[in-house]
Amino acid sequence: MNTHTSDTTTDAPLVSARGLTKHYEGFSLEGVDLDVREGEIVGFVGKNGAGKSTTIKALLGLIATDSGTSSVLGTPSELLSRPVGAHAKERVGVVFDTVSLPGHLRVRDVGTIYAHAYDRWDAHRFSRLTDTFDLPVEKCVKDLSRGMGMKLSLACALSHDAHVLILDEATAGLDPMARDEVLDRLRDFVAEPGRAVLMSSHITSDIERIADRVVCIDDGRIVFDLPKDAITDEMGVARCRVADFERVAASGMVPESELRYLRHEYGIDVLVPDRYDFARRFPEIPCDRMTIDDYLTLTLKGGVR
Incomplete structure (x- = not known):
């Protein structure tokens, strides 16, 4: 009897990692903690080589870890590649940053192959998605552009009743209109009960x-885990001159040990936790809305007072 059945209650994360550690020569994943709960789309960001793909492969049981635990849909990651984990694996849709399908297959044939791999494969849905994504069904996989290959991978991931999508740079190579279509599909997917998405991307506007x-992961460690709205709706970037910066620092609005800033040719950018409060206190200092790119830059590259 399979005791590792999927748990899609609102109390249990659909994807979970605790203390995930993996050592390579020259790089280590160090104690990664990560949760993705029902109804969530979690953006996983960080520069190249930071550990995003390693974390995703560990979650999927594709690599063995040195310590820590992880699970998807209640099934321990190390069991996903074994028969006991087949039930959970059926309900996980995966898109990697490269197309992992034999190049000689036609797009039309891909659906036939997947129908043998997944008990809940929906051929009609796959056909509708290939049509929606304008995929040429007679073309071979090896002849598809990078963007077309990503759309084919996503069509596959969305066609076998997955409850969790794990996407590694799934919008890479797509033109803006195609990215809009993919993002709409992800919104529709997570709107249904028991669904969640973990999505790594360098295109932070998609995450936003x-x-x-x-x-955010950097050098194998989680740097921050925040509600998106806390960054984009509450925080700000104050555009300070040197004298302004000293006044802000002296005001105590931000504890001096937490005051993050970035110097550039025209002044100093300062991370402000509450841009509305800042505007009341310092109406003469411009304070812009924070983007995820801004927050990443100030967090990863900025100095601390």
Whole structure:
């Protein structure tokens, strides 16, 4: 009897990692904690080589870890590649940053192959998605552009009744209109009960549009895990001159040990936790809305007072 059945209650994360650690020569994943709960789209960000893909492979049981635990739909990650984990694996849709399908297959044939791999494969849905994504069904996988390959991978992931989507740079190579279509599909997917998305991307504008939370990894460690709205709706970037910066620092609005800033040719950008409060206190200092790019830059590259 399979005791590792999927748990899609609102109390249990659909994707979970605790203390995930993996050592390579020259790089280590160090104690990664991560949760993705029902109804959430979690944006997973960080520069190249920061540990995003390693974390995703560990969650999917594709690599063995040195310590820590992780699970998807209540099934321990290390069991996903074994028969006991087949039930959970059926309900996980995965898109990697490269197309992992034999190049000689026609797009039309891909659906036939997947129908043998997944008990809940929906051929009609796959056909509708290939049509929606303008995929040429007679073309071979090896002849598809990078963007077309990503759309084919996503069509596959959305066609076998997945409850969790784990996407590694799934919008890479797509033109703006195609990205809009993919993001709409992800919104529709997570709107249904028992669904969640973990999405890594370098295109932070995509994360900004649809994510509920943003998790950043750097050098193998989680740097922050915040509600997206806390960044984009509450925080700000104060555009200070040197004298302005000293006044802000002396005001105590931000504890001096937490005052993050970035010097550039024209002044100093300062991370402000509450831009509305800042505007009341310092109406003469411009304070812009924070973007995820701004927050990443100030967090990863900015100095601390």
